[in-house]
Amino acid sequence: MTAQNATPNAPSQSVYPVTRDEGADREVIVAVIVDNEPGVLSRVVGLISARGYNIESLTVAETDMEKHTSRITVVTTGTPSKIEQIKAQLGRLVPVRRVIDVSAETDALERELALVKVVNDGEHRVESMRLADVFRARVLDTTHTSFVFEITGARDKINAFIDLMKPLGLSEVSRTGVLSIRRGVEKD
Amino acid sequence: MTASQAKQETKTAAITKSGAELLLDALEEQGVEVIFGYPGGAVLPIYDALFARETIRHVLVRHEQGALHAAEGYARSTGKVGVALVTSGPGATNAVTGLADALLDSIPVVCITGQVARPLIGTDAFQECDTTGITRSCTKYNYLVKSSHTLSTTVHEAFHVARNGRPGPVLIDIPKDVQFETAQYTSRADARNRNCIVTPEINKNQIDQAIDLMRYARRPVLYTGGGVINAGPEASKALRELAKATGFPVTSTLMGLGAFPASDPQWLGMLGMHGSYEANNAMHDCDLMIAIGARFDDRVTGRLDAFSPNSRKVHIDIDPSSINKNVPVDIGIIGDAGAIMDAMLAEWKRRDKKEKHERERIDGWWSQIDGWRARNSFQYAPAKDVIKPQYAIERLYELTRGKDVYVTTEVGQHQMWAAQFFHFDEPNRWMTSGGLGTMGYGLPAALGVQAAYPDALVIDIAGDASVQMTMQEMSAAVQHELPIKIFILNNAYLGMVRQWQELLHGGRYSHSYSESLPDFVKLAEAYGGHGIRAEKPDELDAKIIEMIESPKPVLFDCVVTQQENVFPMIPSGAAHNEMLFGEMAEDAVSEQGKTLV
Numbered sequence A: 001m002t003a004q005n006a007t008p009n010a011p012s013q014s015v016y017p018v019t020r021d022e023g024a025d026r027e028v029i030v031a032v033i034v035d036n037e038p039g040v041l042s043r044v045v046g047l048i049s050a051r052g053y054n055i056e057s058l059t060v061a062e063t064d065m066e067k068h069t070s071r072i073t074v075v076t077t078g079t080p081s082k083i084e085q086i087k088a089q090l091g092r093l094v095p096v097r098r099v100i101d102v103s104a105e106t107d108a109l110e111r112e113l114a115l116v117k118v119v120n121d122g123e124h125r126v127e128s129m130r131l132a133d134v135f136r137a138r139v140l141d142t143t144h145t146s147f148v149f150e151i152t153g154a155r156d157k158i159n160a161f162i163d164l165m166k167p168l169g170l171s172e173v174s175r176t177g178v179l180s181i182r183r184g185v186e187k188d
Numbered sequence B: 001m002t003a004s005q006a007k008q009e010t011k012t013a014a015i016t017k018s019g020a021e022l023l024l025d026a027l028e029e030q031g032v033e034v035i036f037g038y039p040g041g042a043v044l045p046i047y048d049a050l051f052a053r054e055t056i057r058h059v060l061v062r063h064e065q066g067a068l069h070a071a072e073g074y075a076r077s078t079g080k081v082g083v084a085l086v087t088s089g090p091g092a093t094n095a096v097t098g099l100a101d102a103l104l105d106s107i108p109v110v111c112i113t114g115q116v117a118r119p120l121i122g123t124d125a126f127q128e129c130d131t132t133g134i135t136r137s138c139t140k141y142n143y144l145v146k147s148s149h150t151l152s153t154t155v156h157e158a159f160h161v162a163r164n165g166r167p168g169p170v171l172i173d174i175p176k177d178v179q180f181e182t183a184q185y186t187s188r189a190d191a192r193n194r195n196c197i198v199t200p201e202i203n204k205n206q207i208d209q210a211i212d213l214m215r216y217a218r219r220p221v222l223y224t225g226g227g228v229i230n231a232g233p234e235a236s237k238a239l240r241e242l243a244k245a246t247g248f249p250v251t252s253t254l255m256g257l258g259a260f261p262a263s264d265p266q267w268l269g270m271l272g273m274h275g276s277y278e279a280n281n282a283m284h285d286c287d288l289m290i291a292i293g294a295r296f297d298d299r300v301t302g303r304l305d306a307f308s309p310n311s312r313k314v315h316i317d318i319d320p321s322s323i324n325k326n327v328p329v330d331i332g333i334i335g336d337a338g339a340i341m342d343a344m345l346a347e348w349k350r351r352d353k354k355e356k357h358e359r360e361r362i363d364g365w366w367s368q369i370d371g372w373r374a375r376n377s378f379q380y381a382p383a384k385d386v387i388k389p390q391y392a393i394e395r396l397y398e399l400t401r402g403k404d405v406y407v408t409t410e411v412g413q414h415q416m417w418a419a420q421f422f423h424f425d426e427p428n429r430w431m432t433s434g435g436l437g438t439m440g441y442g443l444p445a446a447l448g449v450q451a452a453y454p455d456a457l458v459i460d461i462a463g464d465a466s467v468q469m470t471m472q473e474m475s476a477a478v479q480h481e482l483p484i485k486i487f488i489l490n491n492a493y494l495g496m497v498r499q500w501q502e503l504l505h506g507g508r509y510s511h512s513y514s515e516s517l518p519d520f521v522k523l524a525e526a527y528g529g530h531g532i533r534a535e536k537p538d539e540l541d542a543k544i545i546e547m548i549e550s551p552k553p554v555l556f557d558c559v560v561t562q563q564e565n566v567f568p569m570i571p572s573g574a575a576h577n578e579m580l581f582g583e584m585a586e587d588a589v590s591e592q593g594k595t596l597v
Helices: A040-050 A080-092 A122-134 A155-168 B003-012 B019-029 B041-051 B064-078 B090-104 B131-138 B148-163 B176-180 B204-216 B226-230 B233-246 B277-285 B337-354 B359-373 B389-400 B413-421 B442-452 B473-479 B495-504 B520-527 B537-549
Strands: A026-035 A055-064 A069-078 A096-101 A108-119 A138-143 A146-153 A170-175 A179-182 B016-018 B034-037 B057-060 B082-086 B109-115 B141-144 B169-175 B182-184 B220-224 B250-252 B267-270 B288-292 B312-317 B331-334 B405-409 B457-463 B485-490 B530-534 B554-559
Touching: A026 A040, A026 A080, A040 A055, A040 A069, A040 A080, A040 B131, A069 A080, A080 A096, A108 A155, A122 A138, A122 A146, A122 A155, A146 A155, A155 A170, B016 B019, B019 B041, B019 B148, B019 B176, B019 B182, B034 B064, B034 B442, B041 B082, B041 B109, B041 B169, B041 B176, B057 B442, B057 B473, B064 B082, B064 B090, B064 B109, B064 B442, B064 B473, B082 B090, B090 B109, B090 B131, B090 B169, B109 B148, B109 B176, B131 B141, B131 B169, B141 B148, B148 B169, B148 B176, B148 B182, B169 B176, B204 B288, B204 B312, B204 B331, B204 B337, B220 B233, B220 B277, B226 B233, B226 B337, B233 B337, B250 B277, B267 B277, B267 B413, B277 B359, B288 B337, B312 B337, B389 B413, B389 B457, B389 B485, B389 B537, B405 B413, B405 B442, B413 B457, B413 B485, B413 B495, B442 B457, B442 B473, B442 B485, B473 B520, B485 B537, B520 B530, B520 B554, B530 B537, B537 B554
Parallel strands: B034 B057, B034 B082, B082 B109, B109 B169, B141 B169, B220 B250, B220 B288, B250 B267, B288 B312, B312 B331, B405 B457, B457 B485, B485 B554, B530 B554
Antiparallel strands: A026 A069, A026 A096, A055 A069, A108 A146, A108 A170, A108 A179, A138 A146, B016 B182
């Protein structure tokens, strides 16, 4: 999701010159555990956009029915100090229970699901089918001139698959956004 | 059925009340004594319930913005949560300025808004607006109450959220049919409380590290802010003790004035854009800065890359997101300012017992500070025939000394002169719109203060432009017999705008002159108040005394010199040690600085 604000690599938006070493931009996955109540998504998203940060992907669903908590997974880009700010600001919201910097954990799993439509025939059709096989994408739907593939994996894998499909008649893509969870016995 | 059985039965039988009554019960349990409000269609059931309540006083304002500012004034002067009650639609949108003001200045306020009945929500009904949507980014938290069963618990939680952690405004939107719907009351003890607003334990290691730095500092400074006031009178006391024990100089932001006594020799005066020369130079040249409840606002820091370049910085704040936000610090201690200063003081004393702190370490620093002090940066050229605004504030201060005085201000030049020339020795005596810079804040805020302290002398130091933004509250002051004193420094200009136009825009005074001001004396009389005008310095004292002694609300039209500027000044885009004094050069502001606010 590209929000309405500045490009990811834009310099500090403060009109007061800031020359301190901000470090390079890095992409982070932040998981936010929130009370599932009306308006909570808008609070989280509003906070991020109001401070001029860009959201690249966003996923949300209730994950604990008993405690009524949802997990919001946000992918965003920024300098280390900006990321710290986002995390601190999110932590300040009343319905936010925890903020987890998933990308800071070395043992985090990351998955995304994409639906990819290609429209083609002849050689291209065979080639796209073969590549789908390599990527372990499933065919959900087909006509004589099209496929809908379902592919799951880390973002890099999905991006690679989409890139490969471009010359083969890529027509439409739908993605869930990133999900994440920790490996092993420990909970976030 | 025996009598005792019957008694038992009625005891367990649920007592249900209407939502409006539940709301007032909850407010009562929270200790609310005064509500500032304005009735309307969507809050009529609440007003009906209020009609029969003797315990809660209602002050009818003349505009909802005034209700919020009055609640802020009440909150800031008492340390309690201020409460405002307004109707749906325009009532709520008018309240937005006050909510944003309270958010930026961290003032605990609960605002209750009416909403159209539940079945009408989302239908563009009469006086409907998406109140929770509109106020989401200008409140600390807000609620839409969907059922009267959750109403009382929501009110208790709202007060908890408003006053705990970093305080702020909380809004409760109550649909009209919820106000009629009956339910049981949930007491404060039984209400759910969010787990997120917990003040963390003080990190002992960080206190130790901070004391290490403090003991070996040669050029230390304590930079305090509104957080010390918000942390209660105990925090101000802790600050005084800490300063006394260490001998460190103390400066404060606009918001923090009064936490440390201005009469103390360790006091450097306010810092920042119009702060004192000694305070700003001390901030720039220090080797250890201890920021307490202050947030490194741009009015304070000036140019960030030149901000206090050679210092270690310790930052004490209750809000983790304030740490490292604008200025990276070495030690960020999260928690209540008072509790942390107490812990620091205890540790300081413990170390002092083992090995006495060498006070001589900072002698050189003090002589440097005394050198800056000798510059006498607030001085101004006195005048014989006309009243200088600075002189007016000086006289006001002198003539009200020793009285139980509270001061509010509007926003602009008069606000800065008030901060420079009116001195405070106690916290909670100074109410000004610091973060949002809301013109029109002072008059309604004074109402709120006066409602809390009926016998105190409450003065709104105002400008002729600002005061007209909420002038109608004069009517509320007369109606509720709140004898506030509105001391207008009348220069017939939007003074601060004019000053910036002189400085940044070649003296082209675009639309900053008030062509046709009202006759403030006649205006006061029209409202049923008392009007006074002073035009000459020699009549000023007598007129100020007349104002103080008047039992009515007073509009004091103090006609001052028109072209006076506020000095000293750190121009935009400049550093702390690049202050401007009276002699202003045309090229004092860089091209880049001109684009800054």
